[in-house]
Amino acid sequence: MKITFDWLKDHLDTKLKEDKLLEQLTNVGLEVESVENLSVGLDLFKIAKILKTEKHPNADRLKVCDVDVGEKEIKKVVCGAANAKEGLITIYAPPGAVVPKSKVKLVVAKIRDVTSYGMLCSESELNLSDESDGITELSPKKYEKSIGKSYFSKSDSNLIDLSITPNRPDCLGVRGIARDLAASGFGKLKNLKEKKIKSNTKQTVKVKISKEKNQACSSFGSCLITNVKNTESPKWLKDKLVSIGQKPISAIVDITNYVMLDINRPLHAYDADKIEKGIVVRNSKSGEEFTALDNKSYKLDNGMCVISDGKGVLGLGGIIGGTRSGTEFDTKNILLESAYFEPRSIRSTSKKLNLDTDAKFRFERGIDPSSIEDGLNKAALLIKEICGGEISKIDIQRIETDKIRTIKFDTNLFEKITGFKISLKEILKILEDLGFKIKKEKQNLKLTIPTWRPDISQEIDIVEELVRITGYDKIKIIDPIKERTKSTLTQSQKLFHFLQRAIASKGYFEAITWSFTDSNYNDHFKDKNKEIKIVNPISSELGVLRNSIFSNLIMYMNKNLDRGFKDLSIFEIGPIFSGSNPGEQNTVVCGLSAGKRSRLSWIEKERNVDVFDIKRDVVQTLVEAGYNSDKFFIDSETPNYYHPGKSGRLFLNRGKDQIAAYFGEIHPNIIKKIDIKTESLVGFEIFLDNLKLPKKTLKDQKTKFAVSDYQKSERDFAFVVNKEVKAQDLINAVSSVDQKLISNIRVFDVYEGENIPENQKSIAISVTIQSSEKTLNDNDLENINNSIIKTVENKTGAKIRS
């Protein structure tokens, strides 16, 4: 909503200055978005007279004009306008002036070898109208004596742009803003006694609101103005509109706009001669069409509120009129409409047709139903004054009467909600100033809500009005109490934060990427999940919700590789989606590691990152988070985006209940398709929601401290097994022998090749044996040795290597 202080003063008596005004607007909740001085530099534009024109020596269509700008010196100006002729009074812009429309700063310029000092302006260039055909022609009668004076009247008033919240339609009119300011003590609201139409002629265009279900128009006021002569608006009106950045069009359009901006009363003017057999306000039928004033044709659905006549749809009520009945400069008879339309209907119709107009914006927020007559009076009288003609009586059709809305307000509620007190006297004054009618009833006030405040419906709204006008700075700070009755984080939230930092501490950079992704990337990683499309994505590259974090992560990994970073680990912790219902999401920690370890190191041998690097990151993280790696179970069933032979699946225990993590090389086909250039790319996913949360607190997890001081022995074994046998099986077999005595098992060599039969491999392990009860003697150790060999051979088909 754009206003000027000058316009506000039409409604407000105040001695306060503009800087105070800006502060006060914000204080009452009318946020000042920007302040702009539109009139800076406009004083340079002078009323001038062409004394002589000559043909430009080097251009057929240009003229060289001698222009009197009220100074001693006559200015030479090159001009291309056909209407530039001797004696014409027009508007001259000197070098240095900035043309309002193009924002171009004029300079002394040579045009085809003739020097031109400034420019003669068209109305369009000055944003006065759309007229760009020729330069402005000013009436000699009015302007002959003003040559050399500024064309634009001097105004110090800035253009103030307010952000009006959707609950305040009343402040979409200057008067509503003035009322709020007055209530807050910033001056006094002027009591404008609107003149009323005095007429004996009847309004002869018949208007009918059809009584049907979901009729969105509850009342329709109109009056007929005959024999008008539509014309240019007078200067005061043009200035007013220009001062808030609007472009004057014609008197009738300008007047309806002015009334709308002044008191937030949208009006519509029809060319009465183009209405066939009266007006019917009704719901549209599917398939009806009409051409609106934006020159677009609209096809309507059932149930949209239309203004129609014998020939069909004239316009969409409260949204936009049609070209068929629009007013033009030669319009003689005008029907002026001032009606009330339901906000919900306005909104659903405009949404369906994707139509946004100033009238729609206002009606969907709620127009004061009782302003129908005021609007007609104000506009009709102005039309008569400017365009002449005769005004008919006002005709108002209603299908329901306006409801008077009241609230009982318990004044104690104010302190209960705001924490501070104001006196009853203050309460009464504020509410009265805002337009409430008040009846005192013991504890309560019975309030009649102003018709222009559709946002107020309950007691709490009254508290808001009172505290807003009193000032939020009156609210006292109550310091918070430092007391915690409930733990801040749940177990799973703690785990989230732990995993996040545990992974980062292993050299991974945390990324945050969109929850949506490119379906082309997602396809690689969606495995068995279904694609979840966004109906209205920002772009096709962000068209689906991610089924895996990999799709985004791999794309950004690639970008970083392209930037020349070769060895990089990144991760993200966040949601992935398995369906489009609330809750069909899982939290995943997903990481990628690319390139080499120890590249170009003087001391370490460089090598590609591999599956066992990433397995370490996963296992170490889970161990740090409190899970026992002795119980982990790993197999090689992984989704199709991993290398089928170089990836693994991890369960927290042998029960294989839920998958804790995947790790492995990214499938070479994907790397090829996405065209990632790196020596190696490995990744992992840890599924946070699948990790069983420890039931015990950390305190209870610490069991009694018990260690053995008896001597421990280490025994090495080398087994030859079939290639399919997993190291995990071997280790499990060993530990099953005697869990009390076998305290540690390490694989220290895996070997295939010479001396080992084909399809077999040798696995060498070191076993630590220690009792908590005694020092084991040679005999004991020998027994365990034999038992280990026997068990492993039985369970895995291995042979001990001699």
Next chain:
Amino acid sequence: MSDLKNIQNDYSAKLNNNLSLDEINQIKSELFGKNGLISSQFKNIGSIPETDRKKFASDLNQIKDELQNLITNKINEIESKKINEKLEKEKIDVTLPERPFARGKIHPVSQTIDEISSIFSEIGFSVEEGPDIENEYNNFTALNTPDNHPARDMHDTFYLDENKEILLRTHTSPVQIRTMLKDKPPFKIIAPGRTYRSDSDQTHAPMFHQVEGLHIDKDINMGHLKGCLNYFIKEFFEVKKIKMRFRPSHFPFTEPSAEVDIGYEIKDGKIVIGEGDQWLEILGCGMVHPNVLKNVKVDPSKYQGYAFGIGIDRLAMLKYGINDLRAFFDCDYRWLNHFGFDPLDVPSNYRGLSR
């Protein structure tokens, strides 16, 4: 007598010479070997007349200790000399780089969430979460924003179905609804998380982060709201005083509603929070609308309280001097390295939010 004296003198003199380790060991066995000079003297003690025996034994022990000390010192001396000679040859260039190490970083948004949680933890808030995909009811209707309400235009919503019933949450406020439906009052929660709006330009990203706050009890009023936010902002920006302004605004789910601005100024091209005469909007808040309470079966005549919503990314930008919102989600290694935090740098009440 003189025997002992002679041994003492002879060997003291010998041990003063420059000797090799072998020579010292030779001397050691000459003195203390099985038939060594000192050892033999000990065997003689029995043959010494009783009157002299005590003195003899005492002298002998003294000489033994003296010579043994001399030998030990001599050996130590030689060994340390040897080590020193060896070390002299073992000098390496310690300015060569250490073995490579990997260092990861925590994203500034995650760090900021931890900071926020830490501050609110101190005054008794706990953390709640909700799903990213929401239904239209929780995101709008229950929050007093019915269909066909112009306030819905303030949110450009991503929808997952043609009927516009399933959407990506446009704010964290639906967590209020979920929390209040799930439990009984009082409520004192914050809910940080991802939020989505179909808006994308220099200052808007289609995904961003918010933290919701909700405190409902029997007598929570606007003074508590002001106090809570005043405390939070001071703690977050780690300043003693903060210039803060509450101004009336409108949100369908709060009444009265406010927007909060903080004062700032630009000093040497950097933004300084808390002073100056410029205002910066940082959050929206208000008293939870009675309609919202009714929707979640909380009696508004018994319970009341406040809610607020803060843009986390924006807070991070202000605190850490980050200019470009889009960069948060671009995953540029250089940016992550520059603005990221060490994973060990965990914000907490006792050690402070930042180093």
